[in-house]
Amino acid sequence: MDHTLVIVESPTKAKTIRKFLPSNYEVLASMGHVRDLPKGAAEIPASVKKEKWSRIGVNTTEDFEPLYIVPKEKKKVVKDLKNALKDATQLLLATDEDREGESISWHLMQILKPKIPTRRMVFHEITKKAINKALDETREIDMELVQAQETRRILDRLFGYELSPLLWKKVAPRLSAGRVQSVSVRLLVKKERERRAFKKASYWGLKASLLKDNISFESKLFSLDDQKISNGSDFDEKTGNLKKGNKSLILTEDRAKSLLKNLSKEKWKVLKVEKKPTIRKPVPPFTTSTLQQEANRKLRLSARETMRCAQGLYEKGFITYMRTDSVHLSEQAIRAARECVNSKYGKEY
Known part of the structure; x- marks a missing residue:
């Protein structure tokens, strides 16, 4: 009977995709990279230890050829993968579809040296449909990404x-x-x-909180005697003076306080009300950078914490692949979102 070995990067991802694959498929995790440049003197092979470039692990005299070793903590993982490969009739390398994932697949090929048919399997989301499609559309390792x-x-x-x-x-x-x-x-x-x-400059402004018919709103002093009041964007940050050609009025502290004293006694009038239609469009789906920005702004998460959470969600099949600049959503995700909104809030939404 055919036996296919599938290698992914993490145990969580292995557990998630296992339920979508036939019973004769075995899924194991490489636990990230299985080969890397030496991290310290102890990992440098004795054969090159005397070379001047051995400390950095890159042969700068021979076209920058990297020196790859299997770290001590990965030796058991490699041994387990080699043992599993003995019983396999086909090998699928299903690491992430990015440069790191492609590189891990290539390193696995270099270490395992499989003598059975080996293909690269890639997918953007961990759903049954996506996994089945990936099985039908396997490819060779992309050496440009590697x-x-x-x-x-x-x-x-x-x-x-x-x-x-x-x-x-x-x-x-x-x-x-x-x-x-x-x-x-x-x-x-x-x-x-x-x-x-930087040359600093000071400027003042006035704001008033007003109330009419239980409607509160804020008013800002925009001009004085038909001359625009200066704000932060009017100044040159290098000189501390108004930008060239800017004719706005710099309001000093004394004058601002004097205006405040005089205006407090006056009656306020709304001379004109303008209504303008505005259009709000939905924000695009997250890319890597916008996800990190929003997570930091709203949840105070660091980029590392955000990507750790996103990786976990991806491996469990809840979100599509998150290391991307693309805002493309799968048809399956769009359809599921529409059905959810329809059932919860109604068709008009």
């Missing part, structure tokens, strides 16, 4: 190993700097220099 991830990893190492010690010394211990963090540090330095060069 090389993209490999390039990113090498850049991390080349930049990080040189910059991280500086962060430990100047900022805090155990910080990691890679291809992204090195640019971030540069941006922070640039912004700090701008902050130090």
Whole structure:
């Protein structure tokens, strides 16, 4: 009887997709990456330990060839996968459909060296329909994605190993700097220099809280003697003066207080009311960045906490894949949402 081994990244994902697959399919987890660049001197093979480049794990003299090793904590995982492969007649690599996932599948191929038919299986959501479709549309490993991830990893190492010690010394211990963090540090330095060069300016404004026929509203002083009152956007942050060509009036503290004293005694009139129609469109579905922004704004979650929650939801089949810039929703998700709204609130909604 045919026996298919499916390898995914996490045990939760393995548990979720197992119920959608036939009984002769075995699903195991690689627990993330099974191979990586050495993390310390203890992991560097003896054969290259004397090489100058061995410390960073990238051979800078031979076209930046990476040195890959199986970390100690992954040796049991690799052994279990090799044992499971012995009884299989087909291997499906079902890691996530991104650069990291493609890279993990390629590393599994390099380590397991399967002698049976092996295909790449990818899906955006963990539903029965999506899994069945993925089984019918398997493909080869995309080496362009693998090389993209490999390039990113090498850049991390080349930049990080040189910059991280500086962060430990100047900022805090155990910080990691890679291809992204090195640019971030540069941006922070640039912004700090701008902050130090910043010229501050002061300006005042007036707001009134008004009430008429139990309707409360706020009024803001916009102009004085037909001259616009200046606000924050009117100033040049580098000089502290009004921007070139700006003719607005800078309201001083004394004048603002004098106006307040005089206006408090006056009668207020609404001279004109304008009504304008507004159109509100639904916000687009989350991308990785908008998900992180909203989670931070509304729930005070860090990007790492947000992605951990999203990964768990994805692995349990509740959301589509979240590491994306695409706002595309599957037809199945749209249909399910419409049916839910219809049954809860009615067709008119």
